[in-house]
Amino acid sequence: MNWLTSIHWNLVLWLGGALGAMAWGIRQVRRNGPPRLRRIAGLEAVDDAVGRATEEGRPVLYVAGTQDLDDVQTVASLGILGSVGARAARYGCELIMPTDRSLVMAAGREVLRESYTRAGRPDDFVADMVSYVSDDQFGFAARVDGLIARRRPGAVFLQGAFYAESLLLAEAGAQAGAVQVAGTAMNHQLPFLVAACDHVLIGEEFFAAEAYLSRDPDRLGSLQGQDLVKDAVIVVLVVGACLVTLADITSWGWLANARDLLLKVVQP
Amino acid sequence: MRRLMPQIITTVVGVLLVLTALMARPEDAPTGGRLAFFDFIDRNFSVWFNILAVFAFILGGASLMKSHLIKIVGRRSDWPYSVVTLVSFLVVLVVGLAKLGGPPGLTGDVTHPEAWLQTVFNGLYDPLMASLYSLLAFFVASAAYRAFRMRSLEASILLGSAFVVLLGRTPLGTWLSNLLPPSLAFLRIDAISMWIIRVPNVAGQRAVLMGIAVGVVALTWSVLTGRSRSRGGQA
């Protein structure tokens, strides 16, 4: 049958392997509880930053990116907002959250109401903590900059999808002397944020942070499965490079065969 | 029904296309028999998607009108600017859909050099977009001065690498490097900047790409199996 020969077998192998690894990870977490997680410095900084702002009697400012709710990064950011809000509530620290989309404003209020309730301080929650500023990109940034200059927050969180406005926001925070914790998966903005902020959740760390905080077993399990795939990639890279090199400088036939087999497995 | 049907559509379409990509070899001569079905899917789904993409533009325009109309009617703050958005949107729409200017009637290309839409492009769209982006050069300059700090080892490495590449990719870097004696040629700033781009940069970018690829597999699986909305394990 010609259709059997026309299957990309190595792709099937990788795809099946990856899916299997994730299924295994999820089962593992459901059975044995969460895995040992690597500490993410940017995530641990959340606590310190809120604590420092409280000590100095300055507010905490949170920006959940500048995209709407249909962006995964905004959704991930709201997860992080929940834990920042819970800490602010526990310490009795004021939290300000300007938004540039009305939907994000509504969602932000819901998240904070829940965190304040869970922290046992439902009365401290005021809907006005979350405000709608403006839809336009630089207009939003300019007005948030004004807010930062006036209120001088002790901690600034820039978590979510940012475009060019990230620079304006981070600069204002740096000028105000705030501890800045950023997190984004926007590759183009990451370098600027790393240079201008104290801590940054880089790309995948940003998404993993949500799994860390939500403790959702499926998320953590999927994370564990993905790590297994990455380990496999590392092994293939190291073994592969050694194999290719050895096959090149020796004349052993079996080495050359092994190399050819490996290259076939990773043939794109 | 409201929840199930979209999930079924996503899953069926997604799984069929994954199978198609795994099985069909479209670069070979057109296949017959069992593979004809996959060829059909491969060919048509992307064309259909492209038609849907235009509806997304239409929807975007309509939601834009809706949200700005609400602002105008409710006399929200800055509502006069919403009038600007609304009017400019409608004017461009009429100019473009009626193909005003250029070849007679509805014939010819809408971007014909004499069509009014091209004037809209040259006089409005192009300068506005280019100017909005040129603001960023200023923002970078001021952030370079006031925010980009060597506050940690990581930030210092980043700024150091940026410094070398920024200098090395200009004639100034080449000129400075030419001052070095030949025995110190490995210190040439243009050579170092090239090395940064070719070695550590590629290593980093490659790892990021691989990581994202693994993430895509996880995301696709969770969406296609309908787990993406589940909380706490049970769908």
Place this chain on the structure above:
Amino acid sequence: MSTSFEVWLAAALTLMVLSFLWRDNPFYKFAEHLFVGVSAGYWMVLGFWTTLWPNAVVKLVPAAARVTDPAATLPDREPLVLIPLGLGCLMLLRLWPRLSWLSRWPTAFAVGTTLGYNLVRTLRSDLLSQIHAAVLPGLLIRAVDGSVAWGATVNQWILLAGTVCCLVYFTFTRGDRGARAPLARAGLMVLMVAFGASFAYAVMSRITQLVGRLHFLLGDWLGIV
């Protein structure tokens, strides 16, 4: 100095946008809102005439081809385009809250198509190809005289080691003790060097855009250059 209306209009708008550098002001806001309206209209018009008309309307009603080109040969009718057209109409229902649930169907189709095409392509091009590109002979021989090119060889291994370290940095569920910690740390440093390069290239792009605008103002408009 230019005598073209288009150029004067463009120059005025450029100055309005640049006035933001002084502070947020009505001129800037006017320009930004104008841009939102113009770009939405522009994209919609082009989408209509370049994609919707030839690929949907003409395929459904072949005679429509004559509207844009009186001499066109009429193509065959393809009733199957009713499927995407129907889905497209459902998409527009999002504007009516009571029926907006139906707009999930076309979204579901779009999500399924994107993910379905994306999965295998990404696996191939971003995972397998990248592995393939990374697994290269670790001893490079010069073609000319058969000697070992030590510089290129060392770079090859640094590249591989850097990639591995970054991958270790991006694993989360293995704890942070043992041999992984220093590797992850090294990976973070490699990432920082890479980000430095991205940073520099992004700055370059921004500056080119600024130079382009100044070129327009000083050259096309004022005629100084």
Place this chain on the structure above:
Amino acid sequence: MTDARVSWVERLGLIDRRWLYLVLLISVAVAVVVRPLFPDTPSTFVQPVVDRIERLEPGSPVLISLDYSPAAAPEIEPMAFAMVRHLLMRGAHPVFISLFPEGSAMFQRLHAEVLATDFGDLEAGRHWTNLGYKAGGRMVINALRQDLSAMYHADMDGRPLADLPGLADCSRLGDFSLIVALTSGTPGLKEWILYGGDPTGVPVVGGCTGIGTPEYLAYFPGQLRGLVGGLKGASEYEAALASLFPERAFPRRAGRVMGPQTVAHVVILIFLVLGNVAYLRGRRREGGGGAA
């Protein structure tokens, strides 16, 4: 004495950002007016593009995707113009399409400055073809891979594909000799690699903004055969073209911009250094350089 200097440094740190804007603006404007021209040579990533186009057989169809918007035009247009000039000088047949709505307008500029000016004797449809913009991004590439006529029925002047002599042997993506993706974002070069080059085996070369360059280099040289990155890349390409065809004396747009570009780089580097000097001094004074 020390105190006076510290306060001077401190004052530097508090300077209003508008002064910084002004410094940048004036220095770049002066350089734009003076316009120095620097010599340039193709780098490791640009040379393969030049070589590949040099090796093309006359008449080879080359797909050129104009996926950029006015914001990126200052970077992409110089390289686009140089590459199209090179292709036409070598007798290749460029076929223009676009995945960006603005692509059609970008083609008009390319037509005005290159096709109509330098190659007025060449004929649309025979020596080059413009197919125009289609919505759908990567799915357009996917459709073209199957069949050009799935998305395009005629060129932008309304001639049916079958009547175009230049496209006689070209019915799908795999029939092209080369894909040239000129990119300022998504969809763009990455999509052309993933959906165009990888599945069909047609070599892909690219031109992109500075921002995209570091990321796309991960695909070089396997999946991406050459990359003209940012203004510097464009300037290198123009220099290569000038040495290949000295008799034509094509304009060097990017080369001319490298002067103002260099000035701006230096201004930003100075800002970076000054800002950090002020920061490090302030920190040393605060707590002996301890953790901050």
